[in-house]
Structure formats: C-alpha cells, structure tokens
Amino acid sequence: MAKTDLKSVDAIYNGRKISGIYRRQTGTFEAKKGAVKIIVPEYEYWLDFTVAGKHYRSVFGKESDFGRIGATGKWESHAVERAVEALVRFRENAKGGAGPTSIREEQALARQAKEERRRRERRQKTVAELAEMFLADIGVVAPNIKTTKPRTIREYRLNLHRDVIPAIGTRKAKTIEREDFAEIIGKVVKRGKIVQANRTLAACSRLFNWALSKGLVLYNPCAMMRKYEEKPRERVLTEPEQKEAPTEKARHEEIKALWPRLTEQGEQTEAKILLLCMLTGARPGEICNMRWEDIDGSWWTLSEEETKTGVTLDCYLTPTALAIIGTRREKGFVFTLASDSDRALPEDRLSRFVRKQHQYFSLEPWQPRDLRRTFTTLAKGFGYSDLIVNKAQARKDSSVIRTHYDKRRYYDELRQLFEAVEREILRIIGQQGETAKVIRLR
16 A cells, blocks of 8 residues: 555654554644634544455544643644554454454444443343332233232232342342342341241242343342241131030130120221131131122122132122121222222231230230131031132132033032031120121220
C-alpha cells in the first residue's frame, strides 16, 4: 500500500520505539481559550498491520478528537499515544491470527459487547423479582396441576416472603449458592419449625426449577438438599376408647369442654369456623373461604379446582351447621373480616384465636386442623368405610376404579355420615334435639 501524503511518526512505547504509524494533515479548525482563538491543524493517523497474512491500513481518527487546550493556551493532543496503544494491541492480537482488523471493527465489537452486558444485566433478576414472576406464572401456565391451585400459590408466597425474601431478596438470583439456602433453612429449624423448614425448601426448589426452565439461572442451588424428618400430628380432641367397658360410649370430655366455650364466643367469626370444623371435618382454610354461591340448600360443594387435593367436596350441612352459618346472603364470602366485608377471614387468624387469645381453651395444646382429625375419628367410630369418609373430607383415593370409573357422588351415605356426627356431638355436649340453641348470642 502506498503511503502518499503520509509522514512517519516517531513514537515511544514502554521505552522502545514503535514504527508503523503515519500522519496526514486533513485541514484546520479553530479552538477557543477564553477570548483567544487558536488555529489548530487536523491530522489523521494511519496504522499498517498484518493479520493472517493480509495487510490492513486503518484510519485511527483526527487530532482534534483526542486533545484539549491546556493551561498554557496551547493545543495538547493525546492522539499519538492512543494510536500507539491501538497498534500495539492489534499486533498482539495478530500473533494468534485473531483480533479486529480495524478500529471501526473494534469499536463495533465493543458496542456489541456492551449491549450484551446490558441485556445480561436486564435478564439477571433479583430473588424478589424472580419470586414475583414465578408466582404470577405458575397460576397460569405451569404444567403441574398442584402448583396452580390458589391455596398452594398462597403457601408458596407466604413461605418465600417469611424467610427467603428478607434474607436474599435484593441479591441477583444467579449469585445465590447452596450455602445461602442452608443458612436460611437452618434458622427456621432452630426456631423448632421443622415442617415450615421443609415447606420453605420445597418452595425455593420449585422457584429455581422454574427459573432454570426459563433460562434465568444456571442451576438450582436447592437440588439434592435433604428435607428434615417430620413427625405427623396425632392430636385428637377425644378420649381413648374404654378398654374395660368397650360397650360404654366414650365421654369425649375435651369436645364437651370446648363446644360451650366456643358457643360463648358466638359473635366471633373464628368460633363459628371452629365449630364447623368439628361438624363437617373440612379443612379450616376451605371453611374460611366458604362462599354463599357454593351453598345449595343443605349442600356445600367445592369443585376440584378449589380443594387442596383436586377432589370435589360434597358436604351436607346439618341443621346445627346451618344455624352456625346464619342468615343466607346472595353472594360473597360467608366468613369475612370485620374491617372488610369483601375479604375472607385468613386461615392464620384461627391459630391465633386458639393459641394467643384463649390459651387453647384450657385444653392441652391443639390446632384448628386437629378438629378435622377429630371428625375422622368420630366417623370411623360409627363404622363408615374409608370411601365415604374420604369423600366427606375430599381426600384422594388411590383405587383405580374409584378414581377413573366410579363417578357416583354417594349423597345418601354422606348425608347419613354428617347427621351421625352431629348427633354424636350433641350427645356429648348434652344438647340432643336442641340444634337451634347451639350458638348462644350475647
């Protein structure tokens, strides 16, 4: 390549002379220093270098782009130094047969790298952002039917926001390590909440599996983390069967003591729900979210999408249960907050009502969900089969015939079961035939 109108520039780099840089004047421009105007010549710098046997000449830029007027009022240029740095860098790249072949190409590559970094930063969500995306997505498109249930999504949200988000919510999800989750779960275990620790770990694992499927993280830090062994609850509000007098009816002193204490709290929504838990054996959360639209006469029905197990709930409301529910309204939740009639009473209010407000009603510690187990124990005491009891409480049945072929609803048997439980409870509390006096309003 000819070097017409080009003058060689003597440049020093790290104490040694660098050749291959040429300068050509392209014009002049005016630069101001206060009231003084300085006429400065413009120069282009040309670089000659070879990559993979091919010769290249690249225009580096103009003198005016790389300088300023100094304190002396003279033009100070750094163009030569920049050109030397570029030429040295190009030659180093050329030794491996790679690297940009021109300044323009290098600048384009730099712009692409910058844009890619910006895109990566946009993709790198924080744990809190990832959790909100996960909760919004699984209720719509998640393939696992268990995950799409509102109750499960609420539990995921509660578990993530209770311990995970406060600890690592502001950190980038891609920076989270297994040790971070081990520390979080360990703190929950130290509080004595083994079940909660396992549920939190399950929610985190599901979150990062979802993020992994979306390409938002590189791996699931919860993978292969072992859950803690859980001890199933066995609390039942009944007395053991009499060994010496098996024909004598059990006294069930705990039910006898609890029922009047709850009826004394007849104005409290929590008390009504707990009474219905004993009469219906339904899950406390399902009763909290009971709607008037789901009650047809004496039957309360929940579709499989609304129950925890994906099994339709057909619950017969006995006269005592209907008396507890009270006067029917057109629509909305049956049990609402006192401050907001459009919101259902949260399930956690029940535990607080039992534990903190009334100190377990002078009984051994128990939880609202233990009343469901109490209902099952009473029902089995009457000799009802597992099929009927499972249908009464919307439990899954592993039988292929019952799951896929037997579509009978067993209304007659369910009605008899709920009526038998009502009769037994009224016998225990000594109010047989007095269903209208179950709730004594103040």
